[in-house]
Amino acid sequence: MSSYTGSTALKFFLFPYITGKKWEARTVNRVLHNKAYTGITYFGRTTGKDHKKTNEDTWHVLTDVTPAIISQELFEQAQSALAKLRGLHSGKAKHEYPLTGFVVCEKCGSSLIGSCLRGNYRYYHCRGTYLTASRAKICDAHYIRADWLEEVVWDKVKSVLSQPELLLAEVGKQVENEKAHYSTGTMDKEIK
Numbered sequence: 472m473s474s475y476t477g478s479t480a481l482k483f484f485l486f487p488y489i490t491g492k493k494w495e496a497r498t499v500n501r502v503l504h505n506k507a508y509t510g511i512t513y514f515g516r517t518t519g520k521d522h523k524k525t526n527e528d529t530w531h532v533l534t535d536v537t538p539a540i541i542s543q544e545l546f547e548q549a550q551s552a553l554a555k556l557r558g559l560h561s562g563k564a565k566h567e568y569p570l571t572g573f574v575v576c577e578k579c580g581s582s583l584i585g586s587c588l589r590g591n592y593r594y595y596h597c598r599g600t601y602l603t604a605s606r607a608k609i610c611d612a613h614y615i616r617a618d619w620l621e622e623v624v625w626d627k628v629k630s631v632l633s634q635p636e637l638l639l640a641e642v643g644k645q646v647e648n649e650k651a652h653y654s655t656g657t658m659d660k661e662i663k
């Protein structure tokens with residue numbers, strides 16, 4: 472026996488809503504992956520009492536069975552966002568450094584760049600610690616564990632976002648700074 476995954480998914484979708492239980496990552500994940508929300512229902516996705524998954528090319532597409540709650544486009548955006556997230560947690564992701572270009576060294580002001588040590592651990596470290604063709608090594612800052620730094624920055628970002636007045640104050644400061652910067656004739660110099 473096959474089952475309509477559209478309707479079971481809908482029950483599943485409503486479940487935490489009805490019961491008032493917490494949304495679990497697994498539930499959200501199933502919702503995000505279920506095409507039923509785009510109005511496409513598959514017949515025969517599972518088989519038997521134990522709902523064993525069947526091969527995708529044996530599924531039948533039923534249109535107009537479930538109402539489209541989200542657009543196909545949004546569904547695809549969700550899929551690519553999920554794929555990206557999966558990437559972040561896979562082996563490949565160890566080499567991603569989202570803070571590159573956003574953080575500078577406290578000691579010398581050079582930008583921090585990411586690197587992987589012993590093939591496994593992600594770190595950020597100061598560009599100034601490198602000898603380059605045009606200058607000597609200018610900094611002795613230590614390596615910073617990427618997981619730690621990203622968590623610290625993320626916590627800060629979250630706290631700023633949860634207090635819009637902080638954000639507004641920062642934007643205000645920036646605007647003032649720029650005004651001061653340009654009123655001292657710096658703009659003329661820059662244009663020259």
Ligand SMILES: [Zn+2]
Nearest residue numbers: 576579597610
């Ligand atoms: Zn430095």
